[in-house]
Amino acid sequence: xxxxxxxxxxxxxxxxxxxxxxxxxxxxxxxxxxxxxxxxxxxxxxxxxxxxxxxxxxxxxxxxxxxxxxxxxxxxxxxxxxxxxxxxxxxxxxxxxxxxxxxxxxxxxxxxxxxxxxxxxxxxxxxxxxxxxxxxxxxxxxxxxxxxxxxxxxxxxxxxxxxxxxxxxxxxxxxxxxxxxxxxxxxxxxxxxxxxxxxxxxxxxxxxxxxxxxxxxxxxxxxxxxxxxxxxxxxxxxxxxxxxxxxxxxxxxxxxxxxxxxxxxxxxxxxxxxxxxxxxxxxxxxxxxxxxxxxxxxxxxxxxxxxxxxxxxxxxxxxxxxxxxxxxxxxxxxxxxxxxxxxxxxxxxxxxxxxxxxxxxxxxxxxxxxxxxxxxxxxxxxxxxxxxxxxxxxxxxxxxxxxxxxxxxxxxxxxxxxxxxxxxxxxxxxxxxxxxxxxxxxxxxxxxxxxxxxxxxxxxxxxxxxxxxxxxxxxxxxxxxxxxxxxxxxxxxxxxxxxxxxxxxxxxxxxxxxxxxxxxxxxxxxxxxxxxxxxxxxxxxxxxxxxxxxxxxxxxxxxxxxxxxxxxxxxxxxxxxxxxxxxxxxxxxxxxxxxxxxxxxxxxxxxxxxxxxxxxxxxxxxx
Amino acid sequence: xxxxxxxxxxxxxxxxxxxxxxxxxxxxxxxxxxxxxxxxxxxxxxxxxxxxxxxxxxxxxxxxxxxxxxxxxxxxxxxxxxxxxxxxxxxxxxxxxxxxxxxxxxxxxxxxxxxxxxxxxxxxxxxxxxxxxxxxxxxxxxxxxxxxxxxxxxxxxxxxxxxxxxxxxxxxxxxxxxxxxxxxxxx
Numbered sequence: 001x002x003x004x005x006x007x008x009x010x011x012x013x014x015x016x017x018x019x020x021x022x023x024x025x026x027x028x029x030x031x032x033x034x035x036x037x038x039x040x041x042x043x044x045x046x047x048x049x050x051x052x053x054x055x056x057x058x059x060x061x062x063x064x065x066x067x068x069x070x071x072x073x074x075x076x077x078x079x080x081x082x083x084x085x086x087x088x089x090x091x092x093x094x095x096x097x098x099x100x101x102x103x104x105x106x107x108x109x110x111x112x113x114x115x116x117x118x119x120x121x122x123x124x125x126x127x128x129x130x131x132x133x134x135x136x137x138x139x140x141x142x143x144x145x146x147x148x149x150x151x152x153x154x155x156x157x158x159x160x161x162x163x164x165x166x167x168x169x170x171x172x173x174x175x176x177x178x179x180x181x182x183x184x185x186x187x188x189x190x191x192x193x194x195x196x197x198x199x200x201x202x203x204x205x206x207x208x209x210x211x212x213x214x215x216x217x218x219x220x221x222x223x224x225x226x227x228x229x230x231x232x233x234x235x236x237x238x239x240x241x242x243x244x245x246x247x248x249x250x251x252x253x254x255x256x257x258x259x260x261x262x263x264x265x266x267x268x269x270x271x272x273x274x275x276x277x278x279x280x281x282x283x284x285x286x287x288x289x290x291x292x293x294x295x296x297x298x299x300x301x302x303x304x305x306x307x308x309x310x311x312x313x314x315x316x317x318x319x320x321x322x323x324x325x326x327x328x329x330x331x332x333x334x335x336x337x338x339x340x341x342x343x344x345x346x347x348x349x350x351x352x353x354x355x356x357x358x359x360x361x362x363x364x365x366x367x368x369x370x371x372x373x374x375x376x377x378x379x380x381x382x383x384x385x386x387x388x389x390x391x392x393x394x395x396x397x398x399x400x401x402x403x404x405x406x407x408x409x410x411x412x413x414x415x416x417x418x419x420x421x422x423x424x425x426x427x428x429x430x431x432x433x434x435x436x437x438x439x440x441x442x443x444x445x446x447x448x449x450x451x452x453x454x455x456x457x458x459x460x461x462x463x464x465x466x467x468x469x470x471x472x473x474x475x476x477x478x479x480x481x482x483x484x485x486x487x488x489x490x491x492x493x494x495x496x497x498x499x500x501x502x503x504x505x506x507x508x509x510x511x512x513x514x515x516x517x518x519x520x521x522x523x524x525x526x527x528x529x530x531x532x533x534x535x536x537x538x539x540x541x542x543x544x545x546x547x548x549x550x551x552x553x554x555x556x557x558x559x560x561x562x563x564x565x566x567x568x569x570x571x572x573x574x575x576x577x578x579x580x581x582x583x584x585x586x587x588x589x590x591x592x593x594x595x596x597x598x599x600x601x602x603x604x605x606x607x608x609x610x611x612x613x614x615x616x617x618x619x620x621x622x623x
Numbered sequence: 624x625x626x627x628x629x630x631x632x633x634x635x636x637x638x639x640x641x642x643x644x645x646x647x648x649x650x651x652x653x654x655x656x657x658x659x660x661x662x663x664x665x666x667x668x669x670x671x672x673x674x675x676x677x678x679x680x681x682x683x684x685x686x687x688x689x690x691x692x693x694x695x696x697x698x699x700x701x702x703x704x705x706x707x708x709x710x711x712x713x714x715x716x717x718x719x720x721x722x723x724x725x726x727x728x729x730x731x732x733x734x735x736x737x738x739x740x741x742x743x744x745x746x747x748x749x750x751x752x753x754x755x756x757x758x759x760x761x762x763x764x765x766x767x768x769x770x771x772x773x774x775x776x777x778x779x780x781x782x783x784x785x786x787x788x789x790x791x792x793x794x795x796x797x798x799x800x801x802x803x804x805x806x807x808x809x810x
Contacts, residue, residue, distance in 0.1 A: 021810040025789050028703050031744025038738035047686040377671050384678050530754040537697035566670050
């Protein structure tokens with residue numbers, strides 16, 4: 001009975017240990033997955049997820065949410081969507097952080113209902129304030145996008161006043177109010193709050209400029225030029241919205257009849273910003289138009305003519321770039337400037353093109369989200385092609401290595417060496433046993449454990465004893481053997497005394513050496529066992545590997561071919577879009593050119609009419 | 624003079640209007656080509672998505688294969704590093720040696736430390752260890768909660784059997800002594 005209980009106890013202890021161990025390994029795998037996820041290494045995170053998937057319960061649910069978020073961030077939103085639907089159907093038990101990541105992706109994709117569903121699963125107490133702010137912003141913005149303005153307003157009221165996320169939510173709400181033709185005190189207060197409670201960071205300042213700009217545009221459209229001017233004046237002169245602000249400020253002044261004040265911002269605009277900017281081009285025609293309004297017709301005519309020349313040279317440059325666009329390396333140059341080597345939506349994409357003539361014209365193109373997505377996709381495909389090429393090469397090297405491992409393993413002579421070592425070890429063990437016997441015997445033996453010197457002395461005593469015995473046998477009267485006999489007995493007695501005195505220390509020393517020898521033999525025994533194990537494990541480094549490598553190599557090659565083809569197609573599509581953009585820009589320039597020429601013609605015509613009517617030209621017109 | 628003006632005027636007008644007429648002709652072509660391009664872009668995007676999906680799947684296979692090739696299960700030993708709370712210690716680097724060989728060195732970025740603080744576990748390296756007992760020495764360098772440089776040192780033995788060995792080095796806060804300590808666990 002006792003025996004049974006002991007066995008049961010041992011068995012249950014082992015089982016508990018195994019379960020604990022499994023749980024801990026799972027924890028490590030989960031932690032590793034989070035590490036890759038949080039440091040932005042999504043492909044590695046996906047690898048980890050595969051191992052994690054085999055487990056059940058809450059972990060698997062959380063894995064679902066995280067996988068959906070990752071697939072979304074890698075641009076694979078359709079698969080993510082199907083996982084998300086599954087999660088909703090079977091309920092969920094994932095962390096708030098996971099839901100936030102998922103909500104973020106849905107929000108980026110403009111899937112506001114799905115984003116709201118994800119946010120509903122977040123527990124505010126589980127998130128840090130920064131993350132919570134983002135979640136609240138997404139919720140408010142989603143409500144706005146879905147037309148539920150009251151809910152959005154309540155949400156914004158409950159958000160911390162001076163957070164950037166609150167500012168962004170207010171910005172979206174202001175846009176919604178403009179779209180709904182709301183006006184009045186509440187709108188003015190909202191704009192005031194939105195621009196006042198913002199953090200003093202670059203992001204905060206840019207957002208303030210943006211809110212001011214959209215407000216100004218709204219007021220300009222509704223004919224409230226003074227209000228528009230007030231907002232435009234509050235904008236910085238070195239932000240991303242400065243060109244639009246300068247242009248609109250000029251028009252606001254024109255609307256109020258303050259023509260001279262309108263010219264200054266436009267001159268500034270033309271001096272400081274790219275001539276291909278639509279705002280700059282518009283201001284080129286705006287300046288002579290205002291001069292006309294000021295009745296400075298000659299100056300207006302001169303500027304129209306200068307503008308026409310300028311537009312013609314811009315058009316020439318555009319045509320030149322457009323003709324050589326397929327051979328131009330602007331796209332490759334842009335890819336080379338990217339510091340982030342990851343692919344997918346999480347990659348930190350720099351949208352500024354390297355500085356040259358082509359990029360000066362195409363920079364406007366990169367402000368379009370669709371084109372940036374296309375360019376990012378092209379870059380992703382390039383990275384994937386490079387990755388596949390690298391892996392193909394590495395797999396080829398692995399095949400060589402596996403072959404070498406197999407060859408080495410088959411030609412390696414291990415067993416005879418192990419057998420020889422085993423025999424030597426057995427012999428050593430026998431010797432040890434013999435020596436232990438010797439130690440045992442030493443208790444009984446008078447001359448036990450002699451040293452080399454003592455051994456010589458014993459031999460000498462033995463030989464002397466034989467000589468004395470021989471002399472005694474001969475027994476001549478002239479020889480007194482008794483003296484030798486007494487002397488021998490005396491020497492023997494002293495020697496025996498000495499050896500006996502040293503016996504205990506000798507036994508102790510001998511025992512110590514035997515213990516050390518025993519330890520060495522045991523260590524060698526373990527080493528031999530481990531070497532046998534290592535020999536048994538060694539085929540695992542090559543057996544069945546070649547077939548696996550070859551299968552994956554074939555897959556890699558096929559995929560690489562597809563990726564290369566898609567890269568070529570992607571570049572071709574981008575070139576077509578860039579050409580369309582350049583054609584559009586050329587048409588815009590043509591329009592401006594036509595307008596300036598018409599104005600020139602009109603001014604000449606008016607001068608002609610005046611000449612016909614009065615018979616004289618002004619001084620300027622004569623020139 | 625008048626004739627010159629009239630000529631100029633007619634010339635200007637013809638140039639001014641000639642181009643917009645041309646544009647409207649091109650505009651129709653452009654619209655058609657834009658629609659075609661849109662369809663092509665969509666197709667291309669689907670193709671790129673499918674390639675990305677396949678690359679992810681291939682990447683998983685490659686990852687497993689490389690793990691098997693580099694360290695078969697029988698000799699595999701994975702070393703992990705984690706940080707529990709990290710209130711009393713922020714790691715800058717870690718140095719690990721196994722049997723005074725196979726040095727592992729790692730320098731941490733802010734992003735990585737932040738990930739570790741959020742409960743992530745860093746996979747430091749997969750090692751190949753033969754059967755038997757091995758000695759692990761680890762030195763974690765960083766700063767304590769007072770901003771002073773600190774080193775946490777550990778030396779322990781681990782035993783390798785025929786199953787993969789998991790070793791976790793963990794920096795854990797000890798509230799009682801208001802300090803952090805480096806611990807090791809193995810499975």
